[in-house]
Amino acid sequence: MKTKAIPGTFFVVSAFVLAVLALIQLSLMPHAVPALSANALLLVVTTLLACSTRRLCSTLFAVSLAVSAAWLISLPYHALSTAVLALLAMVSVQRLAQASTPAGAVAALLGLWFILFWQILVTGYAVPQVILPAPIDILAALVDSMSLLAGDLVQTVVKSVLIGYLLGCGLGIGVALLIDRVPFLQRGLLPVASLTSTIPLVGVAPIAVMWFGFDWPSKAAVVILVTFFPALVSTLAGLKASGKLEQELMYCYAATPRQRLLMLRLPAALPFIFSALKVNATLALITAIVAEYFGSPTAGLGFRISTESARMHMPVVWSAILVSSLAGSLIYALLVRLDRRVNFWHPSLRGDAAAK
Amino acid sequence: MYAPTSAVVTLKPTASTARPAIKVNQANVIYPAADQPVHALKDINLTIRQGEFVSFIGPSGCGKTTLLRAIADLEPITSGEVLVNDMTPSEARQAGAYGYVFQAPVLLPWRTVLMNVMLPLQIQGVPPERCDEIAREQLARVGLKGFEKKFPWQLSGGMQQRVSIARALGFEPKILMMDEPFGALDELTRDNLNQQLQQLWFNAQRTMVFVTHSISEAVYLSTKIVVMSPRPGRIVKVIDSPLPAQRTLDIRDTPAFLQLAAEVREALVEGHHDH
Amino acid sequence: MTINRRLQLHALPVGTVLLAAFILWYLLAFALNASGVIDRVLAPRGPWTSGDLIYASLNASRPLLPAPHQLMVDIWNSITGWPVTSPRTLLLHTWVTASAALTGFAMGVVLGVLLAICIVHSRTLDKALMPWIVASQTIPVLAIAPIVLIILGSVGITGLLPKATIAMYLCFFPVTIATVQGLRSPQKMEMELVYTYAARRLDTFWMVRLPSSLPYLFPAFRVAIASGLVGTMVAELPTGAQAGLGARLLTGSYYGNTLQIWSALVMASLLGLFLTGLVTLTERLVIRQRKGA
Numbered sequence: 060m061k062t063k064a065i066p067g068t069f070f071v072v073s074a075f076v077l078a079v080l081a082l083i084q085l086s087l088m089p090h091a092v093p094a095l096s097a098n099a100l101l102l103v104v105t106t107l108l109a110c111s112t113r114r115l116c117s118t119l120f121a122v123s124l125a126v127s128a129a130w131l132i133s134l135p136y137h138a139l140s141t142a143v144l145a146l147l148a149m150v151s152v153q154r155l156a157q158a159s160t161p162a163g164a165v166a167a168l169l170g171l172w173f174i175l176f177w178q179i180l181v182t183g184y185a186v187p188q189v190i191l192p193a194p195i196d197i198l199a200a201l202v203d204s205m206s207l208l209a210g211d212l213v214q215t216v217v218k219s220v221l222i223g224y225l226l227g228c229g230l231g232i233g234v235a236l237l238i239d240r241v242p243f244l245q246r247g248l249l250p251v252a253s254l255t256s257t258i259p260l261v262g263v264a265p266i267a268v269m270w271f272g273f274d275w276p277s278k279a280a281v282v283i284l285v286t287f288f289p290a291l292v293s294t295l296a297g298l299k300a301s302g303k304l305e306q307e308l309m310y311c312y313a314a315t316p317r318q319r320l321l322m323l324r325l326p327a328a329l330p331f332i333f334s335a336l337k338v339n340a341t342l343a344l345i346t347a348i349v350a351e352y353f354g355s356p357t358a359g360l361g362f363r364i365s366t367e368s369a370r371m372h373m374p375v376v377w378s379a380i381l382v383s384s385l386a387g388s389l390i391y392a393l394l395v396r397l398d399r400r401v402n403f404w405h406p407s408l409r410g411d412a413a414a415k
Numbered sequence: 416m417y418a419p420t421s422a423v424v425t426l427k428p429t430a431s432t433a434r435p436a437i438k439v440n441q442a443n444v445i446y447p448a449a450d451q452p453v454h455a456l457k458d459i460n461l462t463i464r465q466g467e468f469v470s471f472i473g474p475s476g477c478g479k480t481t482l483l484r485a486i487a488d489l490e491p492i493t494s495g496e497v498l499v500n501d502m503t504p505s506e507a508r509q510a511g512a513y514g515y516v517f518q519a520p521v522l523l524p525w526r527t528v529l530m531n532v533m534l535p536l537q538i539q540g541v542p543p544e545r546c547d548e549i550a551r552e553q554l555a556r557v558g559l560k561g562f563e564k565k566f567p568w569q570l571s572g573g574m575q576q577r578v579s580i581a582r583a584l585g586f587e588p589k590i591l592m593m594d595e596p597f598g599a600l601d602e603l604t605r606d607n608l609n610q611q612l613q614q615l616w617f618n619a620q621r622t623m624v625f626v627t628h629s630i631s632e633a634v635y636l637s638t639k640i641v642v643m644s645p646r647p648g649r650i651v652k653v654i655d656s657p658l659p660a661q662r663t664l665d666i667r668d669t670p671a672f673l674q675l676a677a678e679v680r681e682a683l684v685e686g687h688h689d690h
Numbered sequence: 691m692t693i694n695r696r697l698q699l700h701a702l703p704v705g706t707v708l709l710a711a712f713i714l715w716y717l718l719a720f721a722l723n724a725s726g727v728i729d730r731v732l733a734p735r736g737p738w739t740s741g742d743l744i745y746a747s748l749n750a751s752r753p754l755l756p757a758p759h760q761l762m763v764d765i766w767n768s769i770t771g772w773p774v775t776s777p778r779t780l781l782l783h784t785w786v787t788a789s790a791a792l793t794g795f796a797m798g799v800v801l802g803v804l805l806a807i808c809i810v811h812s813r814t815l816d817k818a819l820m821p822w823i824v825a826s827q828t829i830p831v832l833a834i835a836p837i838v839l840i841i842l843g844s845v846g847i848t849g850l851l852p853k854a855t856i857a858m859y860l861c862f863f864p865v866t867i868a869t870v871q872g873l874r875s876p877q878k879m880e881m882e883l884v885y886t887y888a889a890r891r892l893d894t895f896w897m898v899r900l901p902s903s904l905p906y907l908f909p910a911f912r913v914a915i916a917s918g919l920v921g922t923m924v925a926e927l928p929t930g931a932q933a934g935l936g937a938r939l940l941t942g943s944y945y946g947n948t949l950q951i952w953s954a955l956v957m958a959s960l961l962g963l964f965l966t967g968l969v970t971l972t973e974r975l976v977i978r979q980r981k982g983a
Contacts, residue, residue, distance in 0.1 A: 156814035165814070166821035190841050247703030251711075257912070257966040258959035259920040261832075262936075265943030265951050269754060270722075304521045307489055312535045313509045322534065326525045345830045349924055352836075353943055368836045376837055380829065387828035404524035409568060 067109075067150040074146035075106040081139035094130075095137055101127045102143045109150055117154065124151060128175060136183030141176070148172045192374045200374035201381065207363070208382050214358040216386050218275040219347040223282025228339055230283065231290025232332060239298055240316070249295055252288045260285045264350035275359075278350040285346045286339040293335030297328025330405045333398045340394055344387045435498075436590055436622040437463040437486055442495035444481055444648075454647035455481045459495070461641065461650065465589070468616050468623040470633035471641045472679065474687065478648020479626045479641075480594055486624065487515050487592055499590065511539060513590035514583030518598055520575035522567035522582075528554065529563035532582045539586060553581040557611065573604035580612070590622045597632070609635055610664055617661055630683075634658075634676045635667060642679060644686025651686035654678055715758055722754040723747035756952050764949045765956060784957050786933040790850050791922040791965065794857020795915045801858060802865025802914075809866075810873045810899070811891065823866055831859050832924045839925060853925040853934075857918035864917070868910030872903025908973040915965045923958060935961070 082103060085096040105127060108120040124147055131137075131144060152172070156165050174194050180186075181193040188196065201208070238244040264281050271277035301324050309319045351361025360383050367375045402408055444456040456478045463469050471479035484490040486497055488504035499507035507513060514535075522531045532550040541549070554560060557577040567575055576596055583591060597605045613636055616623050627633050633640050640654045658671055666672050727747045732738040738746075748757040756764070768780035805823070809816045835856050842852040876898045884894050926936030935958045942950035 152818055153814050156817045160817075163821055165817040166819070169818040170822065189844060243703050244707070245703075246700050247705075247707035250700055250704050251707055254963060257916045257962040259916075259923050259962060261920055262923060262939055262955045262958055265939055266948075266955070268943070269948065302521075304517050304519055305523070308515075308517065308521050309538075310489070311487065311508060311515045312538045313511070314538045318538050322538070323523065326523070341827055344828075345832050348830050349832045352924070352927055353940070364834075365836055368840060371840075373837070380834060384825075384829040387830065388825060391828060402525075404566060404568070406568075 067153045070146045070150045070153075071106060071109045074109070074143050074150070075103070077139055077146070078103040078106050078143045081137070081143060084139060085137075092135060095134055095140065098127055098130050098134060099137075099140055099143075101130070102140060102147070105147060106143070109147065112154075121151070124148075132175065132178055136179065138183075141179055141183070144179075145176065148176075188373050189371055190373075192377055196374045197377045197381065200372075201378035204375055204378060208360075208379060210358050211360045211363045211379065212382060212386060214275060214356075214362075215278075215347050215351065215360040215383075216344070219278035219282060219350075219359075220343045222275075223279035223347065224286055224339060224343040226279070227283040227286030227343070228290040228336055231287045231335075232294045234287075235291050235294035235298065236320075238295075239320070245295060249292065252292050255288045256292075260288075261346050261349050264353040267350070268354045273354050273356050278347045278355075278359075281350045282343045282346050286343055289335045289339055289342070290332070293331045294328060297331030298324050300331060301327040330398075330402045330407075333394070333402060337391060337394050337398065340390050341387055344383065344390070348383060434465050435462045436465045436467075436500060437461070437624070438496075438498040439482075439486070440496040440498075442482075442485065442497055443493045444478070444485055444490060445493040456485070457647035457649045459648075459650060461653070463622060463624060463639075465622050466620045467639055468625065468637045469639045469641060470625045470627055470637040471643060472627055472630065472633045473643035473651075473683065474628070474645060476645040476648070477643040477686075478645065479643050481648060482643075483592055483594055483624060483626050487513065489515075511535075511586050512588060513592055514585070514588040516576075516579050516583045516591070516593040516596045518595045520567065520572075520579040522575055522578060524567050526567075527563065528559065528565050528567065528570070528578050531567065531578060532585055535582060535585050541586075549585055550581075553584050554578070556584070556615070557581045571604075573600050573608060576600065576608065577611075580615075584615075588621075590624070592624045594626045595628070598628075605632070606664055612636065613662055630676050630679050631667060634672060634679060635662065635664075640675075640679055642682040642686060644683070652682040654682065712758065715755075716748070719753065719755045719757045720744060720747050723750045726750065726752070726754060752946065753948055756949055760949065761952055761956060765953045768953055780938070780953060780957055783933055783935050783938050783954070784961055786850075787919070787922050787926065787935045787958070788961055788965070790853040790925070790934070791857050791915065791919045791961075793850060794854035794922060795861050795911075795918045795965075797854060797858040798861025798914055798918060799865050799911070802862040803869050805862065805866045806869030806873060807895075809870055820870075823863065826859075827863050831856065832921060835921070835925045836927070853922050856925040857921040860917040860921040861914040864910040864913045865907070868906045869903060872906030873899045875906065876902045904976065908969065908977075911969045911973075912966050915969055916962055919958070919962050919965060 078099060082096065082099040085091045085099055101123060105120060105123040108116050108123060110116075128144060128148075131140060134140075152165060152169055155168055177191075178194045181191055192200075234248075238248065261281065263284060264277070267277040267280045271280055305323055305327070306319075309323050314322070348359075348361035348364070351359045352365050355362040360379055363379045364376055367373075367379070399408055439459050439461040442456060442459040443454070446453040446455055459478075459482060461482075471482060473479050481490055485492050486499060486504060488508040497504050500512050502510065502512065522528075523534070526534070529547070529550050532553055533546045536546040536549060537543075551560075551563065554563060557580055559574060559577055559581065562570065562574070562578075567578070570578070579596070580593075583593075597608050600608070609632060612623075615621075616636075623636075625633070625636060634656070638656050638660070640656065641650055642652045642654065643649065644651045654675070656675060658666065658675065724743060724747045727743070727750050730752075731746050731750070732742060747753075749760060750756075753760065765780065772779040805819070809819060838856055839852050842848070842855070873895075880898055880902075881894070884898050889897070923934065923936035923939070926934035927940050935954050938954035939951055939958075942948070942954060
């Protein structure tokens with residue numbers, strides 16, 4: 060293969076050009092903040108450092124980039140400097156991707172840059188808080204309403220989501236196991252259950268409120284309904300997944316149906332069950348939050364979001380969203396870890412291990 | 416390799432003094448099909464005595480696997496009779512009278528090698544400590560001592576198949592049935608495993624029924640070779656092997672071996688021309 | 691299995707299950723509505739028989755659970771009882787929701803496929819973007835729906851586009867994941883074969899990657915359009931949205947008009963079935979063309 064030019068040459072060159080322009084512009088401006096000029100100089104230096112990929116230069120590049128970025132946030136907005144920083148940010152992401160880094164490092168870097176530019180641009184262009192608050196404001200709101208959001212979290216996640224999720228998935232798996240020996244019911248329920256995935260089940264929320272009241276049981280009921288069908292369908296699919304030879308093996312040993320289920324079919328079904336559990340986790344959280352839009356007592360993440368957005372307290376709304384996505388990611392990450400431990404033998408999870 | 420036994424083993428009796436382990440009387444297996452029913456096995460008559468090593472050999476579609484599966488209660492017989500240790504195949508299966516080795520290792524990937532070998536013992540309700548003991552013994556016998564904690568996907572194809580054999584031997588069945596167990600392996604591994612199998616048989620005097628499409632494998636391993644031909648599946652010839660019971664791989668160059676192989680080949684060709 | 695065989699095999703069990711569900715529905719309707727009916731309708735009238743009770747609970751005006759026939763009558767009336775352009779007709783609301791969902795779906799598919807192509811062809815984007823795409827689904831977008839509408843509303847964008855945007859956000863994820871999986875699905879040998887023909891990246895894309903990704907796309911499209919529908923309905927919830935099935939759900943729940951809620955829900959289910967049916971139909975046409983070739 061041809062040796063590639065240093066990656067991102069275009070970015071580096073244009074960054075250099077813009078940085079020099081910025082420096083010139085700032086020195087020509089009569090009432091420019093001196094710190095800005097110093098920062099622009101630092102950016103020029105950074106661009107020069109970017110030209111080489113040797114270890115020392117790369118480390119210096121990273122350090123100087125970080126310093127100029129942090130500095131630029133505190134300075135008044137300057138379009139050219141920000142543009143230079145953006146180009147250099149892209150270079151840094153590219154460089155990191157080329158190197159062999161642990162998974163997630165590149166994504167984390169991208170995330171950091173995203174938040175940084177969000178902050179700079181929103182304060183720079185004085186975007187009204189109603190449309191998009193700055194990250195710092197969101198963080199402040201988060202700290203301020205910590206206890207309030209904690210209460211919401213308990214109401215939504217611990218009560219509605221967890222209980223609904225466990226019951227819904229449990230029922231789905233349970234029913235699948237029950238009708239395991241009744242092919243007639245399987246053939247009847249499977250198409251019906253698959254079809255329900257096409258209908259917006261979250262719409263039963265107002266009906267659930269009517270039947271079970273405003274508090275968390277109605278939300279949990281909707282979550283149960285929504286998580287039941289994917290769990291049922293996946294478990295049924297998983298129970299059918301054991302290979303023909305494996306089934307003949309068990310037949311040769313004159314295994315009872317119970318032994319066949321516990322020793323062969325259930326372990327073989329677990330990858331399928333876990334994929335449904337993972338999907339159901341995010342589904343349960345979103346369903347509970349949306350269900351709260353239809354009526355809720357004075358707590359709950361969905362309630363918080365809808366009422367605070369009606370009052371235009373956007374930073375609180377965003378912090379509530381942040382809390383819910385953190386909660387969702389945590390639950391999902393836990394499930395992924397559990398999946399890896401239980402289904403370590405499955406080729407899809409084994410493939411990564413073999414590659415290391 | 417494996418632990419050699421210290422007992423002195425006498426040559427097994429080839430004469431009809433040994434009890435028949437498997438008897439097949441006028442067995443027929445017919446599959447219904449869209450246009451014309453498929454006569455997989457036609458009027459099979461066969462007696463396999465205790466302690467014999469019998470190979471079924473023939474081209475594809477000759478019914479050798481079907482016959483083995485019928486004996487193992489994996490295929491229903493349309494007419495005729497099959498007796499395993501004087502029991503119907505179904506009874507024999509429930510009683511654990513035989514072990515069966517498939518073409519593929521069929522190991523459960525979520526169980527360690529040791530747990531895989533323990534599987535049939537657990538099904539039959541053997542107490543756990545005894546299961547563990549027996550499983551370790553069997554693994555040592557096929558030369559896999561030290562691999563107990565590994566998982567199937569960490570082993571090579573040949574090793575997996577050896578685990579499969581160890582598992583089949585777990586409850587010490589008098590009869591072992593194998594359906595082209597070494598078909599997917601390379602020649603060197605195959606030779607090695609053939610030798611091990613031959614010695615396993617020699618040391619325990621088990622009745623072995625072996626399906627293969629390799630003439631040299633059949634001649635090397637067996638005391639009796641059943642040549643079959645397709646359409647409809649039937650037995651062309653049953654050849655008794657004059658070779659000694661204890662063999663090494665060198666025997667493949669002896670004139671007796673080559674003559675036997677030629678006889679088998681002739682019978683195969685004959686069966687091919689017969690329709 | 692051929693279609694006929696499949697229908698035969700499933701018709702009776704599915705029919706039985708549906709019939710059982712129907713009967714259960716009637717029983718449940720009776721059970722739930724009975725007490726309310728006794729208080730409101732029968733008691734004031736004087737002595738009543740069990741026949742009266744059954745009839746009244748299955749035809750209540752404000753049922754907790756409408757009986758199937760009540761529902762069918764109400765839906766029929768909602769569709770035919772008003773001129774097509776009137777805001778009271780269910781068809782209009784269904785059309786509003788459907789058009790927003792379909793637009794969002796189309797946008798989501800385009801975005802998803804483009805993203806997937808970029809990710810497959812650039813290692814940088816793969817490492818940087820994929821984790822965020824997966825994480826994006828933990829952000830309860832449906833939760834953000836009200837905000838998005840308010841923001842866009844304050845900038846002057848109302849009507850179909852905000853709802854379609856929310857639907858797009860929900861649609862693009864399954865499409866991206868499935869397209870990435872599909873574009874990466876060609877076996878090593880197929881890729882090496884084309885490499886020996888000195889194929890350019892573009893050729894490899896058109897000849898190998900894209901065709902082999904089709905079987906992955908359509909199941910994802912089904913999931914996407916179902917999610918898009920949910921997204922559209924939730925986007926219709928904030929007051930300010932006057933039309934659409936989601937809005938009907940909300941107004942029904944505000945005024946306690948249970949029949950309206952249920953009819954909207956049934957129509958939404960039918961719409962969902964219809965849209966996924968469309969996707970399946972497209973799939974049959976496309977795949978059949980390929981298989982026939």
